[in-house]
Amino acid sequence: MALHANSDIRAFFEPRTIAVIGSLNEWGGLGYTAINNMRRFNFAGRIYPINPSYKEALGLKAYPDVGAVEDQIDLAIVITPKQKVPGIIDQCAQKGVKAAIIVSDGFAETGESGARLQRQIVEISHRSGLRIMGPNTIGTLNTENGLVTNPYFISYDKIYKGNIAYCSQSGIVGAQGQPLKDQAYPISKMCDLGNKCDVNEVDLLNYLSQDPQTSVIAMHIEDVKDGHKFIDTVRKVAARKPVLLLKPGRTERGAKASASHTGSLAGSERIYDAAFRQAGAIRLNTWREFWEIPRVFINQPLPRGNRIAIITFTGGVGVASVDTAEECGLTIADFSPATVSRLSKLSPQLARNPVDLGPIIPVTDDPLPVLEETIAAVLDDSNVDCVTATLYASSGAETPVYMDIFDRVMKNVTKPVSIWIYGTELGPMEELSRQVQGRGLPAYFDIELAIKALATAAHYSRVKSSLNQGATGISNIRIS
Amino acid sequence: MALHANSDIRAFFEPRTIAVIGSLNEWGGLGYTAINNMRRFNFAGRIYPINPSYKEALGLKAYPDVGAVEDQIDLAIVITPKQKVPGIIDQCAQKGVKAAIIVSDGFAETGESGARLQRQIVEISHRSGLRIMGPNTIGTLNTENGLVTNPYFISYDKIYKGNIAYCSQSGIVGAQGQPLKDQAYPISKMCDLGNKCDVNEVDLLNYLSQDPQTSVIAMHIEDVKDGHKFIDTVRKVAARKPVLLLKPGRTERGAKASASHTGSLAGSERIYDAAFRQAGAIRLNTWREFWEIPRVFINQPLPRGNRIAIITFTGGVGVASVDTAEECGLTIADFSPATVSRLSKLSPQLARNPVDLGPIIPVTDDPLPVLEETIAAVLDDSNVDCVTATLYASSGAETPVYMDIFDRVMKNVTKPVSIWIYGTELGPMEELSRQVQGRGLPAYFDIELAIKALATAAHYSRVKSSLNQGATGISNIRIS
Numbered sequence: 026m027a028l029h030a031n032s033d034i035r036a037f038f039e040p041r042t043i044a045v046i047g048s049l050n051e052w053g054g055l056g057y058t059a060i061n062n063m064r065r066f067n068f069a070g071r072i073y074p075i076n077p078s079y080k081e082a083l084g085l086k087a088y089p090d091v092g093a094v095e096d097q098i099d100l101a102i103v104i105t106p107k108q109k110v111p112g113i114i115d116q117c118a119q120k121g122v123k124a125a126i127i128v129s130d131g132f133a134e135t136g137e138s139g140a141r142l143q144r145q146i147v148e149i150s151h152r153s154g155l156r157i158m159g160p161n162t163i164g165t166l167n168t169e170n171g172l173v174t175n176p177y178f179i180s181y182d183k184i185y186k187g188n189i190a191y192c193s194q195s196g197i198v199g200a201q202g203q204p205l206k207d208q209a210y211p212i213s214k215m216c217d218l219g220n221k222c223d224v225n226e227v228d229l230l231n232y233l234s235q236d237p238q239t240s241v242i243a244m245h246i247e248d249v250k251d252g253h254k255f256i257d258t259v260r261k262v263a264a265r266k267p268v269l270l271l272k273p274g275r276t277e278r279g280a281k282a283s284a285s286h287t288g289s290l291a292g293s294e295r296i297y298d299a300a301f302r303q304a305g306a307i308r309l310n311t312w313r314e315f316w317e318i319p320r321v322f323i324n325q326p327l328p329r330g331n332r333i334a335i336i337t338f339t340g341g342v343g344v345a346s347v348d349t350a351e352e353c354g355l356t357i358a359d360f361s362p363a364t365v366s367r368l369s370k371l372s373p374q375l376a377r378n379p380v381d382l383g384p385i386i387p388v389t390d391d392p393l394p395v396l397e398e399t400i401a402a403v404l405d406d407s408n409v410d411c412v413t414a415t416l417y418a419s420s421g422a423e424t425p426v427y428m429d430i431f432d433r434v435m436k437n438v439t440k441p442v443s444i445w446i447y448g449t450e451l452g453p454m455e456e457l458s459r460q461v462q463g464r465g466l467p468a469y470f471d472i473e474l475a476i477k478a479l480a481t482a483a484h485y486s487r488v489k490s491s492l493n494q495g496a497t498g499i500s501n502i503r504i505s
Numbered sequence: 506m507a508l509h510a511n512s513d514i515r516a517f518f519e520p521r522t523i524a525v526i527g528s529l530n531e532w533g534g535l536g537y538t539a540i541n542n543m544r545r546f547n548f549a550g551r552i553y554p555i556n557p558s559y560k561e562a563l564g565l566k567a568y569p570d571v572g573a574v575e576d577q578i579d580l581a582i583v584i585t586p587k588q589k590v591p592g593i594i595d596q597c598a599q600k601g602v603k604a605a606i607i608v609s610d611g612f613a614e615t616g617e618s619g620a621r622l623q624r625q626i627v628e629i630s631h632r633s634g635l636r637i638m639g640p641n642t643i644g645t646l647n648t649e650n651g652l653v654t655n656p657y658f659i660s661y662d663k664i665y666k667g668n669i670a671y672c673s674q675s676g677i678v679g680a681q682g683q684p685l686k687d688q689a690y691p692i693s694k695m696c697d698l699g700n701k702c703d704v705n706e707v708d709l710l711n712y713l714s715q716d717p718q719t720s721v722i723a724m725h726i727e728d729v730k731d732g733h734k735f736i737d738t739v740r741k742v743a744a745r746k747p748v749l750l751l752k753p754g755r756t757e758r759g760a761k762a763s764a765s766h767t768g769s770l771a772g773s774e775r776i777y778d779a780a781f782r783q784a785g786a787i788r789l790n791t792w793r794e795f796w797e798i799p800r801v802f803i804n805q806p807l808p809r810g811n812r813i814a815i816i817t818f819t820g821g822v823g824v825a826s827v828d829t830a831e832e833c834g835l836t837i838a839d840f841s842p843a844t845v846s847r848l849s850k851l852s853p854q855l856a857r858n859p860v861d862l863g864p865i866i867p868v869t870d871d872p873l874p875v876l877e878e879t880i881a882a883v884l885d886d887s888n889v890d891c892v893t894a895t896l897y898a899s900s901g902a903e904t905p906v907y908m909d910i911f912d913r914v915m916k917n918v919t920k921p922v923s924i925w926i927y928g929t930e931l932g933p934m935e936e937l938s939r940q941v942q943g944r945g946l947p948a949y950f951d952i953e954l955a956i957k958a959l960a961t962a963a964h965y966s967r968v969k970s971s972l973n974q975g976a977t978g979i980s981n982i983r984i985s
Contacts, residue, residue, distance in 0.1 A: 130864055198821075341727065450686075
């Protein structure tokens with residue numbers, strides 16, 4: 026691997042030219058679908074369909090093999106029966122292709138004969154310098170240039186540009202398996218590493234740490250190829266950008282399942298865990314956290330401490346969320362006398378944290394100025410490091426007013442805010458969530474997740490300053 | 506309180522006649538809205554609007570006071586300025602009204618003068634036998650008779666009939682604060698206890714334990730009026746129906762917040778926790794769990810043990826979910842040789858738990874029979890106590906086929922199943938979820954929740970048999 030420079034990884038995400046090698050049958054041929062996906066997402070580069078049975082596909086000239094293309098090829102996407110893969114990879118190497126994504130499966134993940142095939146590929150990679158992602162992967166996605174190497178049908182045609190990189194060792198983290206449009210996740214890059222015969226999590230971290238579009242990295246990994254190198258890399262990257270890790274192996278059996286799925290050693294999983302944390306990786310526990318927590322890092326400053334203020338329209342939820350805050354390593358802020366007096370002017374009942382607007386709103390002619398003054402007062406308090414506020418979604422008519430409120434109160438504020446959305450219909454809740462996120466604020470349907478997102482930001486804030494001070498140990502905040 | 510029989514509580518849920526005392530202004534008057542809500546939900550009883558300024562409302566004759574109504578009144582809903590409430594309650598008592606829900610707020614929750622007003626009400630209740638719910642409550646909901654006492658606008662007009670009772674001390678647990686229709690929660694009763702000046706959690710548990718429409722009780726409480734009585738009641742009820750408890754106070758600060766919100770003693774919270782668990786209450790941690798976990802108890806048998814099989818279409822999710830299962834107190838089932846051989850016939854890769862159908866589905870002409878045989882094989886295995894299976898939601902065309910599969914494989918099975926749904930568009934995912942739930946299977950968008958639901962069922966299974974054997978201690982499974 027040391028043969029290859031990290032900049033090689035760029036070809037997987039920023040190719041100017043792509044060869045798609047696979048079935049061009051317009052009724053579900055995987056090569057055809059891959060090309061069609063890139064068309065629908067407006068891929069900015071040139072695409073060359075490769076298949077000896079076709080002269081043309083999707084209005085593009087088809088070539089019998091990659092060697093026949095006159096252009097230089099940055100990236101080859103290989104979606105053929107596995108037996109053909111080594112020959113094709115050899116042709117790619119001879120052609121001087123920079124990078125290949127092998128979508129085909131049936132390699133090391135299936136047993137010895139597959140592993141033998143995979144070793145042939147690795148050998149070509151080492152010999153030629155051709156970098157390989159996979160096999161057994163859906164490859165990459167880049168919202169900047171419309172790249173999506175996934176050869177399965179995607180039911181939507183918009184992915185929101187943003188600054189989260191989602192990386193995985195599973196096809197579930199891809200446009201064909203997630204409601205990316207409906208959820209409006211602000212994405213820079215996505216990547217499925219598959220079997221990691223060549224390109225691995227270290228290559229990816231190095232690339233993403235340099236990627237100007239990426240400001241937070243959410244990574245699902247099952248195994249780590251080289252623990253020491255990974256830990257060194259995480260430490261380097263986490264000093265600049267949050268690295269959030271969803272990794273099985275928190276339990277004995279989880280570690281075993283992970284090992285048998287990937288062929289790595291189970292024993293090492295538990296040992297590395299402490300080292301991951303020491304290096305500044307933040308461990309997540311669920312897939313929902315994996316998808317939703319990274320949004321707290323987009324467009325928002327890091328909290329300077331761990332004191333949270335919670336504003337709800339319902340006392341019951343506010344009180345119940347105190348446990349969540351405490352369990353995540355936050356503390357409930359004690360409001361300053363100035364804030365207490367400012368809130369008391371609105372209503373004496375408001376001057377405590379969590380702030381419950383519930384009794385005030387029904388008896389106020391126009392509750393929105395009360396909401397605005399409450400958020401402003403709490404944000405101004407120097408005893409408060411971060412805020413979870415509540416919005417109620419109804420018809421959608423109130424959305425622009427909400428947005429104006431946040432535009433005003435957030436203007437001179439350098440504290441992060443997360444939003445808990447509730448309501449009586451999922452449609453308006455989902456739309457309000459997209460709108461709020463469009464303004465750069467992370468929105469959640471679970472108040473616990475809204476709070477945990479801020480706890481993760483507070484945790485990373487400490488990790489980052491600790492790493493940048495050259496400290497070797499990270500303070501012991503537990504994100505449970 | 507001992508003056509009143511528990512059957513009094515029926516009037517709060519099963520009134521034949523209701524007096525609604527409040528503003529009848531058709532532009533947002535709370536009395537008007539309450540009546541209108543009951544009309545929209547087809548309330549089966551007679552409604553009497555009470556307001557001296559009106560002769561008529563919504564086509565119903567209005568009365569100046571409750572005493573003027575010729576009919577007997579089972580339930581009064583009081584939604585007036587707080588100063589008027591004691592007088593109205595007195596009139597209700599004189600009229601022989603059985604039960605009153607006081608929606609009005611500004612009582613004990615706001616300080617001494619409110620507490621004084623509340624004591625006047627309690628005094629009337631004790632003297633007359635009139636049972637009172639609240640004040641500061643949105644009251645009750647009953648899907649059996651269309652009762653909904655909530656005086657706030659509800660944006661939908663269908664709530665699914667089912668067997669879950671959701672009880673709370675917060676207005677958030679009500680039709681005006683939750684997407685009950687979109688989520689298709691199968692509901693029997695809902696109740697907000699408010700300030701609990703008379704009717705409290707013990708009355709409610711006793712009523713719900715006898716309610717034939719209720720088979721599981723999800724209860725959010727902030728304080729307990731009489732700890733010993735509550736624990737005795739839980740023990741009695743939990744022997745028949747699961748009692749799931751969302752109660753703040755897991756942390757020191759959470760207990761303090763809860764105490765200051767309700768006026769109870771913080772110290773006792775922590776002490777009671779162990780007792781709650783000993784009595785068989787199952788503690789939940791989040792609002793999402795509160796809403797979604799009870800569904801596992803509807804229409805399904807309890808698991809006989811804690812061995813789970815997990816079937817996914819994606820290895821990455823399956824492997825990551827092993828940790829969740831173990832952390833919830835489940836163990837990953839070891840398949841019997843018969844199951845291994847049955848699954849191996851489909852593909853050698855399938856014969857391990859979690860079962861990953863991911864590599865099989867794309868290369869199978871018709872993957873649905875493979876899915877069916879996999880679920881059937883796993884359900885047949887005597888080493889398996891419960892199953893989480895996966896469904897992919899796309900256009901919705903596959904929904905009837907999925908339903909047929911479950912109809913067949915579940916026919917002779919006495920094990921619970923939970924479903925993890927994923928897909929690329931929220932609309933079809935939500936629709937499939939409603940369909941699956943309509944067939945009696947609990948569906949979740951988070952695999953962790955699908956697993957945790959089964960863990961909760963396994964936990965309750967032990968609680969129930971332990972309580973029914975007269976044991977005093979409950980085995981120590983932790984639902985974390």
